[in-house]
Amino acid sequence: MCGIAGVLHRSGGPVPLELLRRMSDVIAHRGPDGEGQYADGPVGLVNRRLASRLSLAPGSKLRLRGACGSQATALPPVEMKVQGIVAFPFDSSAGLTAMTTLPGFLRVCANESPGLAELLLVASKPEAGADAAVAAIRRVAPGLHVFSNEQLLDRLQRTDFSYFRQISFVLSAITIFFAFLLVTTLLTVSVNQRLGELAVLRALGFRRWRIVSGLLCESLLLVGAGGLLALPGGALLALWLDRILRTMPDLPERLHFFVFEPRAVLLHVAIIALTALLAAAYPAVLVARLPIAATLRHEVVS
């Protein structure tokens, strides 16, 4: 004969060995053949880096020592069974990460449960959507800071990445200003060297707007050629800077500082067109006001 006694915490909490021993004592009369206690520990998932470092595989045992709150230095190690090896979405590039259930986590922390958490991740139902989930949690727990992924990213864009935005803005503004000065100077010099030709074209019957539009085209070609070359140049620079910035420690592995967005190309084209128009403005005024006869006289005399 034999008997088996057991305890199952549906919440996944730990079972004290002393309790199992006392239960075993109660049924000891059923047979003397043998006796033993088995308490399975918490289960968890580990990232590939940790699995590789400690040669872990599903089913392996992983001993974790907690560093939790006031008991940071005195906690015994807890054995955890590895259920799987996974890639976590926000894992850092050098992080050794393990994940377990809340009861498992409490066990690692020797059941210290202050009821506090720094971060809670909540999955919303697809049919409800993240915004509805955020609103619902806010209603239930007004004291929590609740964000959807989109809101969090937007917040990061506006605050944490504003430094990069400011640098980009300043660099772009300086570049555009010098492009504007350079093209304006080039076109002005070019117009001044071609005053005779332009006066002849006007004398032959070319309309004022035709000459001015030709000048605008020249400006667009100059700035546009630079802008076109800037696209691959900018892409290579962004890749290079991204690689440098991503060497910073503890960054999520999938985080990138430079991400291609089609609207950036549209903005680029718009800025180029505006720069070309502004750069051509002064030489265009020179051309538009060109006195035909006086210029022809001057060309003959000179």
Next chain:
Amino acid sequence: MSAPPVVEARDLTKVFPMPAGPVTALGGVSLRIDPSEYVAISGPSGCGKSTLLHLLGCVETPTSGSIALDGRQVASLSDAERSRLRLARIGFVFQRFFLLPMLTAWENVELPQSELRIPKAKRRERTRELLAYVGLESRADHRPSQLSGGEMQRVAIARALANRPSLVLADEPTGELDEATGTQIADLLDRVNADGTALVVVTHNAALAARAGRRIAMTSGRLA
């Protein structure tokens, strides 16, 4: 009843404001150019010959007086309309040729036709015809820097005739050329006039002026 004039100027004055005081380049000049007429204007430097030519060509506006081109009062036209009038009705020949240096002879002659939106086939036919007319078919693909002075002026004459103008205005067309080449250009201008185009030539060249049907002398901004 005589044919209406190609251009008729009445009581033209032109005063240039200068820092040292206004300078009167033209004082009350009246002139009528009839179709197929050949007029030479000569006189000392600074007497207002070129100013008169610029006024007749609608590239300058008079201080007072009126100009009628093909019966239309130029003063009432907008800048775009004056441009159109120059393009379609007036041909210019300059002392320094003023060909566009980056274009070939062919392209220089084709340019005014393109601006007038002449169909490509007609442009090609007209350009070929004009280069043959001035004897430069073989130099069609040459740029101005590859042509002699006389050849450049012949291309300039072909360009002036491109849109079949009723009036060609030539400002010292032989001024940059040696005597022999100048004579060739004068012969060419004779042919242009003989083919029915009114011609006004401003020149110091007595031999060229002598070819005109009517010779006008100018002094101090007035017709003598």
